[in-house]
C-alpha cells in the first residue's frame with residue numbers, strides 16, 4: 001500500500017484540541033490526532049501522561065472539557081449518554097488487560113450478548129459468536145466459564161466479543177499485560193492478523209514489543225499531548 005493510498009483512507013478517529021483536567025492536573029492538554037481506516041496505532045508514554053484518558057475519550061466513556069472527538073464520522077459531543085452507549089456498542093470494540101468478561105456466562109454467551117445488546121436476534125448472535133470463537137481457535141471452549149479458561153483463552157474470547165458487531169475501531173488497553181509471554185505473543189499475532197484484514201486498531205501499552213510488532217504508527221504522549229510520532233512499513 002502506498003502512502004498516497006493510505007492517506008486517502010477514511011478518518012476513523014479525529015481528536016482536535018482535546019483538553020481534560022482533573023483538579024490541577026492537565027490529563028490531556030490540547031491533544032490532536034487522526035487515525036485512518038486500516039491504521040494500527042500504538043500509544044505509549046510514561047505513567048500519568050494521559051493514555052487512559054485518551055482511550056476513554058475515544059470510547060466515549062469520558063468527555064473533553066474542550067475540543068472535539070469524532071469517531072467514524074460522528075462527533076461524540078453531539079450524543080447524550082444513551083446515544084454514546086449505543087454508539088460505543090455498535091462502532092467500537094474494546095479489549096482490556098484483565099479481559100472484563102462476565103463471570104456467570106459461558107464463553108459463547110459472553111460473545112453473543114454483545115450482539116444481542118445491539119438488537120441482533122439470540123439465534124443469529126449465537127451463530128456469529130460461534131464463528132468468531134472458531135476463527136480465534138477457542139470454539140472448543142464455548143461452554144466454559146471464564147474462571148476455567150486460561151488467560152490467553154480469556155483474551156481470545158474477549159477479542160471475539162469485541163469483534164461481534166464488526167466495529168470500525170478496536171481499542172486495546174494493555175491487551176497482553178496480564179498474559180504469560182507465549183499467550184501474549186499469540187494475542188499479538190491475532191492483532192496483526194486482524195489489522196492485515198483491515199481492522200483499525202488503537203492500542204495503549206507500556207510494552208515496546210507489542211507496539212513495534214502490532215502497530216505501523218507509534219504515538220508517544222507526554223504531558224497530555226502528542227510528543228512524537230513515527231511510522232514504519234508493516235512487516236511482510
Ligand SMILES: Nc1ncnc2c1ncn2[C@@H]1O[C@H](COP(=O)(O)OP(=O)(O)OP(=O)(O)O)[C@@H](O)[C@H]1O
Nearest residue numbers: 022025026027045046047048049050051052053054
Ligand atoms: N479520575 C481521575 N481523578 C483525578 N485524576 C485523574 C483521574 N484520571 C486520571 N487522572 C490524572 O490524570 C493524569 C493522566 O492520567 P491517565 O490515567 O490518563 O495516565 P496514563 O498515561 O494512562 O497512566 P498509566 O500508564 O499509569 O495508566 C494523571 O496525572 C492522573 O493521575
